Amino acid sequence: MAAGFFVSCAAQDLVLPPPVKTGGKPLMEALNDRQTTREFSDKELDSQTLSDLLWAAYGFNRDDKRVVPSANNKQEFTVYVVMKSGIYVYDAKENTLIQKKSGDFRTSTGKQDFVAVAPVNLVFVADMNLMQSKETANADCGYISQNVYLYCASAGLGTVVRGWFDADEVRKALELGENQEPILTQTVGYKK
Numbered sequence: 593m594a595a596g597f598f599v600s601c602a603a604q605d606l607v608l609p610p611p612v613k614t615g616g617k618p619l620m621e622a623l624n625d626r627q628t629t630r631e632f633s634d635k636e637l638d639s640q641t642l643s644d645l646l647w648a649a650y651g652f653n654r655d656d657k658r659v660v661p662s663a664n665n666k667q668e669f670t671v672y673v674v675m676k677s678g679i680y681v682y683d684a685k686e687n688t689l690i691q692k693k694s695g696d697f698r699t700s701t702g703k704q705d706f707v708a709v710a711p712v713n714l715v716f717v718a719d720m721n722l723m724q725s726k727e728t729a730n731a732d733c734g735y736i737s738q739n740v741y742l743y744c745a746s747a748g749l750g751t752v753v754r755g756w757f758d759a760d761e762v763r764k765a766l767e768l769g770e771n772q773e774p775i776l777t778q779t780v781g782y783k784k
Protein backbone atom coordinates (compact mmCIF):
# COMPACT_ATOMS: atom_id res chain seq x y z
CA MET A 593 0.00 0.00 0.00
CA ALA A 594 1.37 3.42 -0.89
CA ALA A 595 2.20 5.62 2.07
CA GLY A 596 0.11 8.75 2.29
CA PHE A 597 -3.21 7.18 1.34
CA PHE A 598 -5.89 5.88 3.64
CA VAL A 599 -8.13 3.00 2.71
CA SER A 600 -11.67 3.52 3.92
CA CYS A 601 -13.50 0.50 5.34
CA ALA A 602 -16.77 1.20 7.16
CA ALA A 603 -18.23 4.71 7.31
CA GLN A 604 -15.28 7.06 7.65
CA ASP A 605 -12.96 4.64 9.43
CA LEU A 606 -9.37 4.96 8.27
CA VAL A 607 -7.33 1.82 7.62
CA LEU A 608 -3.68 2.64 8.24
CA PRO A 609 -0.73 1.11 6.40
CA PRO A 610 1.25 -1.38 8.53
CA PRO A 611 3.64 0.39 10.91
CA VAL A 612 7.29 0.41 9.88
CA LYS A 613 9.10 -1.16 12.83
CA THR A 614 12.64 -0.66 11.63
CA GLY A 615 14.86 2.36 11.18
CA GLY A 616 14.46 5.71 12.86
CA LYS A 617 17.11 7.37 14.96
CA PRO A 618 19.22 5.25 17.31
CA LEU A 619 17.71 5.29 20.80
CA MET A 620 20.48 7.41 22.33
CA GLU A 621 20.00 10.08 19.66
CA ALA A 622 16.22 10.05 20.15
CA LEU A 623 16.71 10.48 23.91
CA ASN A 624 19.09 13.34 23.25
CA ASP A 625 16.54 15.04 20.96
CA ARG A 626 13.44 14.48 23.12
CA GLN A 627 11.86 17.79 24.04
CA THR A 628 8.57 19.64 24.25
CA THR A 629 7.36 21.76 21.33
CA ARG A 630 4.57 24.34 21.58
CA GLU A 631 4.68 25.89 18.10
CA PHE A 632 3.22 23.78 15.33
CA SER A 633 2.51 24.11 11.63
CA ASP A 634 -0.85 22.96 10.29
CA LYS A 635 0.78 20.39 7.96
CA GLU A 636 -1.09 17.07 8.16
CA LEU A 637 0.64 13.81 9.08
CA ASP A 638 0.56 11.26 6.26
CA SER A 639 -1.02 7.89 6.98
CA GLN A 640 2.33 6.09 7.36
CA THR A 641 3.52 8.59 9.96
CA LEU A 642 0.20 8.31 11.81
CA SER A 643 0.44 4.53 11.77
CA ASP A 644 4.02 4.56 13.07
CA LEU A 645 3.18 7.16 15.74
CA LEU A 646 0.20 5.19 17.06
CA TRP A 647 2.05 1.90 17.04
CA ALA A 648 4.86 3.54 19.02
CA ALA A 649 2.25 4.91 21.44
CA TYR A 650 0.11 1.87 22.06
CA GLY A 651 0.60 -0.83 19.44
CA PHE A 652 1.12 -4.55 20.03
CA ASN A 653 4.68 -5.90 19.83
CA ARG A 654 3.65 -9.45 20.82
CA ASP A 655 0.36 -11.32 20.30
CA ASP A 656 -1.45 -9.74 23.21
CA LYS A 657 1.09 -7.41 24.72
CA ARG A 658 2.03 -3.91 23.83
CA VAL A 659 5.00 -1.61 23.31
CA VAL A 660 4.26 -0.13 26.75
CA PRO A 661 4.03 -1.90 30.12
CA SER A 662 0.91 -1.63 32.30
CA ALA A 663 0.39 -2.50 35.95
CA ASN A 664 -0.80 -6.12 36.16
CA ASN A 665 -1.01 -6.08 32.35
CA LYS A 666 -4.40 -4.35 32.59
CA GLN A 667 -3.90 -2.48 29.27
CA GLU A 668 -6.57 -0.11 30.54
CA PHE A 669 -6.01 2.68 27.99
CA THR A 670 -7.78 3.66 24.81
CA VAL A 671 -6.03 6.16 22.57
CA TYR A 672 -8.40 8.69 21.00
CA VAL A 673 -7.12 10.60 17.97
CA VAL A 674 -8.66 14.03 17.47
CA MET A 675 -8.03 15.51 14.04
CA LYS A 676 -9.60 18.10 11.74
CA SER A 677 -11.75 15.39 10.13
CA GLY A 678 -13.11 13.89 13.34
CA ILE A 679 -12.59 11.91 16.50
CA TYR A 680 -11.22 8.38 16.14
CA VAL A 681 -10.30 5.45 18.38
CA TYR A 682 -7.05 3.64 17.57
CA ASP A 683 -7.73 -0.05 17.03
CA ALA A 684 -4.20 -1.45 17.35
CA LYS A 685 -5.15 -5.01 16.32
CA GLU A 686 -6.79 -3.90 13.10
CA ASN A 687 -4.42 -0.95 12.61
CA THR A 688 -7.47 1.19 11.96
CA LEU A 689 -8.83 4.48 13.20
CA ILE A 690 -12.47 3.91 14.09
CA GLN A 691 -14.40 7.11 13.57
CA LYS A 692 -16.55 8.07 16.56
CA LYS A 693 -17.60 11.49 15.27
CA SER A 694 -16.95 13.67 12.27
CA GLY A 695 -16.04 17.34 12.63
CA ASP A 696 -13.21 19.34 14.13
CA PHE A 697 -13.15 19.01 17.94
CA ARG A 698 -9.46 19.76 18.46
CA THR A 699 -10.18 22.84 20.60
CA SER A 700 -12.14 20.65 23.03
CA THR A 701 -8.93 18.83 23.93
CA GLY A 702 -7.07 21.71 25.52
CA LYS A 703 -6.68 25.31 26.55
CA GLN A 704 -3.58 26.23 24.57
CA ASP A 705 -3.81 27.89 21.13
CA PHE A 706 -1.73 25.30 19.30
CA VAL A 707 -4.32 22.53 19.79
CA ALA A 708 -6.33 24.10 16.96
CA VAL A 709 -3.28 24.34 14.68
CA ALA A 710 -1.48 21.02 15.10
CA PRO A 711 -3.01 18.19 13.04
CA VAL A 712 -3.22 15.59 15.82
CA ASN A 713 -4.28 15.70 19.45
CA LEU A 714 -4.13 12.38 21.27
CA VAL A 715 -6.27 11.74 24.35
CA PHE A 716 -5.24 8.88 26.62
CA VAL A 717 -8.39 7.53 28.25
CA ALA A 718 -8.31 5.00 31.11
CA ASP A 719 -11.03 2.46 31.75
CA MET A 720 -11.68 2.84 35.48
CA ASN A 721 -13.21 -0.66 35.62
CA LEU A 722 -9.95 -2.18 34.40
CA MET A 723 -7.37 -0.03 36.14
CA GLN A 724 -5.82 -0.95 39.49
CA SER A 725 -5.84 2.60 40.86
CA LYS A 726 -5.52 6.19 39.66
CA GLU A 727 -1.81 6.06 40.56
CA THR A 728 -1.11 3.05 38.33
CA ALA A 729 -3.19 4.58 35.52
CA ASN A 730 -1.11 7.76 35.77
CA ALA A 731 2.09 5.72 35.65
CA ASP A 732 0.87 3.59 32.73
CA CYS A 733 -0.07 6.75 30.86
CA GLY A 734 3.44 8.14 31.31
CA TYR A 735 4.89 5.25 29.32
CA ILE A 736 2.52 5.92 26.43
CA SER A 737 3.35 9.60 26.43
CA GLN A 738 7.10 8.99 26.58
CA ASN A 739 6.89 6.59 23.63
CA VAL A 740 5.18 9.37 21.69
CA TYR A 741 7.92 11.79 22.72
CA LEU A 742 10.63 9.37 21.57
CA TYR A 743 8.89 8.55 18.29
CA CYS A 744 8.51 12.28 17.60
CA ALA A 745 12.18 12.89 18.42
CA SER A 746 13.10 10.08 16.03
CA ALA A 747 10.78 11.24 13.23
CA GLY A 748 11.51 14.97 13.47
CA LEU A 749 8.03 15.82 14.77
CA GLY A 750 7.06 18.16 17.58
CA THR A 751 4.96 17.10 20.55
CA VAL A 752 3.76 18.26 23.95
CA VAL A 753 2.03 16.19 26.59
CA ARG A 754 -0.76 18.14 28.27
CA GLY A 755 -2.40 17.87 31.66
CA TRP A 756 -4.06 21.25 31.18
CA PHE A 757 -7.46 20.41 29.70
CA ASP A 758 -11.08 20.58 30.82
CA ALA A 759 -11.94 16.95 31.61
CA ASP A 760 -15.68 17.58 31.31
CA GLU A 761 -15.24 19.19 27.90
CA VAL A 762 -13.13 16.25 26.76
CA ARG A 763 -15.68 13.78 28.13
CA LYS A 764 -18.45 15.55 26.26
CA ALA A 765 -16.60 15.84 22.95
CA LEU A 766 -15.38 12.23 23.05
CA GLU A 767 -18.75 11.01 24.39
CA LEU A 768 -16.97 9.02 27.08
CA GLY A 769 -18.80 6.55 29.31
CA GLU A 770 -18.98 6.86 33.10
CA ASN A 771 -16.11 4.41 33.52
CA GLN A 772 -13.80 6.34 31.16
CA GLU A 773 -11.34 8.92 32.48
CA PRO A 774 -9.12 11.14 30.30
CA ILE A 775 -5.70 11.11 32.01
CA LEU A 776 -3.46 13.11 29.65
CA THR A 777 -3.63 14.65 26.20
CA GLN A 778 -0.75 15.04 23.76
CA THR A 779 -0.42 17.25 20.70
CA VAL A 780 1.63 16.06 17.71
CA GLY A 781 2.58 17.82 14.50
CA TYR A 782 5.39 19.39 12.55
CA LYS A 783 7.35 22.09 14.33
CA LYS A 784 6.81 25.62 13.05
Ligand SMILES: Cc1cc2nc3c(=O)[nH]c(=O)nc-3n(C[C@H](O)[C@H](O)[C@H](O)COP(=O)(O)O)c2cc1C
Pocket residue numbers: 626627628629630704752753754755756757
Ligand atom coordinates in the same frame (compact mmCIF):
# COMPACT_ATOMS: atom_id res chain seq x y z
C1 LIG B 1 2.18 15.23 33.38
C2 LIG B 1 2.61 16.40 32.51
C3 LIG B 1 1.69 17.37 32.17
C4 LIG B 1 2.07 18.44 31.34
N1 LIG B 1 1.12 19.34 30.96
C5 LIG B 1 1.46 20.33 30.09
C6 LIG B 1 0.46 21.22 29.60
O1 LIG B 1 -0.73 21.13 29.93
N2 LIG B 1 0.84 22.16 28.72
C7 LIG B 1 2.14 22.30 28.31
O2 LIG B 1 2.41 23.20 27.50
N3 LIG B 1 3.10 21.47 28.75
C8 LIG B 1 2.80 20.48 29.61
N4 LIG B 1 3.75 19.58 30.02
C9 LIG B 1 5.12 19.65 29.45
C10 LIG B 1 6.12 20.19 30.46
O3 LIG B 1 5.89 21.56 30.69
C11 LIG B 1 7.54 19.94 29.90
O4 LIG B 1 7.77 18.57 29.80
C12 LIG B 1 8.59 20.59 30.80
O5 LIG B 1 8.54 22.00 30.71
C13 LIG B 1 10.00 20.14 30.44
O6 LIG B 1 10.29 20.44 29.09
P1 LIG B 1 10.83 19.30 28.10
O7 LIG B 1 9.69 18.31 27.90
O8 LIG B 1 11.18 20.01 26.84
O9 LIG B 1 11.98 18.63 28.75
C14 LIG B 1 3.40 18.52 30.86
C15 LIG B 1 4.33 17.54 31.23
C16 LIG B 1 3.94 16.48 32.02
C17 LIG B 1 4.95 15.41 32.35
